[in-house]
Amino acid sequence: MIISGNYNSVCIKNGKVYLDGKLYNEGELKDKSFDGQLIIEGTVKEVDCTNLIVKGHVLGDIDATTVTVEGSVTGNIDGTTVQVNGDVGGSVDATTVKVLRKQ
Numbered sequence: 001m002i003i004s005g006n007y008n009s010v011c012i013k014n015g016k017v018y019l020d021g022k023l024y025n026e027g028e029l030k031d032k033s034f035d036g037q038l039i040i041e042g043t044v045k046e047v048d049c050t051n052l053i054v055k056g057h058v059l060g061d062i063d064a065t066t067v068t069v070e071g072s073v074t075g076n077i078d079g080t081t082v083q084v085n086g087d088v089g090g091s092v093d094a095t096t097v098k099v100l101r102k103q
Helices: none
Strands: 002-004 010-013 018-019 039-041 046-054 057-059 061-069 072-074 081-084 096-101
Touching: 002 046, 046 057
Parallel strands: 002 039, 010 046, 046 061, 057 072, 061 081, 081 096
Antiparallel strands: 010 018
């Protein structure tokens, strides 16, 4: 699934996707729920979800339980477990932080 556009926030809660605080409503999402990979093309200023893998670039803050950064984040990360194998240009607030050496 690909969502194109510019959003102030993307939030995935209880299997539902919210863009700028509004429930994402597209025919592809039966019962307005989501399970799988989410690709966002455009600008996202805030990400709020349970598990997140960043392979591209997030320009803004991330609030998630588990965060893996393989791309780059220009903003703060708040999570329980954070693994960094990319670039983070902000603070990281987590119970467990693992920083891998960038190849």
